[in-house]
Amino acid sequence: MRAEAIGIIGGTGWLGAGLARAMLDRGLITGDRLVLSNRSGSHPLAERGAQLLADNQVLVDISDIVILSVRPEQFTALNIDASGKLVISLMAGVTSQAIGAATGASTVIRAMPNAAIEIRQSFTPWHCANELAATEIQCIQRLLECVGTASRVSTEDAIDYLSALSGTGPAFAALLMTALTRQAVKAGISEDIARQAAKGVVVSASQLLARHDPQAMINSLVAYKGVTAAALQSLIDAGFEDQMGRALQAGAAVARGGM
Numbered sequence: 001m002r003a004e005a006i007g008i009i010g011g012t013g014w015l016g017a018g019l020a021r022a023m024l025d026r027g028l029i030t031g032d033r034l035v036l037s038n039r040s041g042s043h044p045l046a047e048r049g050a051q052l053l054a055d056n057q058v059l060v061d062i063s064d065i066v067i068l069s070v071r072p073e074q075f076t077a078l079n080i081d082a083s084g085k086l087v088i089s090l091m092a093g094v095t096s097q098a099i100g101a102a103t104g105a106s107t108v109i110r111a112m113p114n115a116a117i118e119i120r121q122s123f124t125p126w127h128c129a130n131e132l133a134a135t136e137i138q139c140i141q142r143l144l145e146c147v148g149t150a151s152r153v154s155t156e157d158a159i160d161y162l163s164a165l166s167g168t169g170p171a172f173a174a175l176l177m178t179a180l181t182r183q184a185v186k187a188g189i190s191e192d193i194a195r196q197a198a199k200g201v202v203v204s205a206s207q208l209l210a211r212h213d214p215q216a217m218i219n220s221l222v223a224y225k226g227v228t229a230a231a232l233q234s235l236i237d238a239g240f241e242d243q244m245g246r247a248l249q250a251g252a253a254v255a256r257g258g259m
């Protein structure tokens, strides 16, 4: 399956524009087959040849694949008829059933990327309740892989759970980085040094995990029985993993409850 035209409703937002840029850069689509819509008329991709529309129904009518990249609370105002179309929603907390009922789409895909779309390193799980042809699966994978990696998951509930895990993108890492910085400052380290040290841990050193198994890394560091082992043991004793589990369930509950 080859998409003749792709339309992105909300295609000038953070995720929508990031995906649009990546699809053009990767040659998945040419500007003349890419249509974006928004309400404001701002058009960051004008020079790339993509068409900008204010009328979402016109976008749907001329697109083979329609991507929904508006915020969840903006969805009900769209009022589109996408009967017979393949619709890919990036929205958190809006169910396939609600999307199908509101748009009449014949096939609804829920995909959950994250803010790392901006650097094309999003992990994007996706789900579709319908049977899909191999060519359709390939087409969806290729589209989502423009911004990183993608995998189909077998249940829609997994999308809601993963919204709170990978969908959060840099959020957990940002929280860790600010906590490390603030605690170091409290302990008497200058703010400038504290920031550099925390960034060294979260942004720089953690890149090693792209090449190492995390559990093996923990085991080898704990084996030194020194500074790192003491710090990690303190976190483990305080129930770090269970606390992460509760955080993920709290986020997933919001996604499952609709937004």
Ligand SMILES: NC(=O)c1ccc[n+]([C@@H]2O[C@H](COP(=O)([O-])OP(=O)(O)OC[C@H]3O[C@@H](n4cnc5c(N)ncnc54)[C@H](OP(=O)(O)O)[C@@H]3O)[C@@H](O)[C@H]2O)c1
Residues within 6 Å of the ligand: 009, 010, 011, 012, 013, 014, 015, 016, 037, 038, 039, 040, 041, 042, 056, 069, 070, 071, 072, 074, 077, 078, 090, 091, 092, 112, 113, 114, 115, 167, 168, 169
């Ligand atoms: N950002 C993330 O990290 C993240 C992660 C996972 C999933 N998501 C999901 O991705 C979706 C988009 O998020 P975002 O962060 O990209 O939001 P965003 O930057 O606010 O983008 C939303 C876009 O929708 C447009 N829009 C709003 N109402 C519209 C309408 N009626 N017709 C056409 N366009 C309309 C807005 O443009 P105008 O204001 O000009 O209309 C804007 O370009 C959300 O549903 C969110 O749940 C986001």
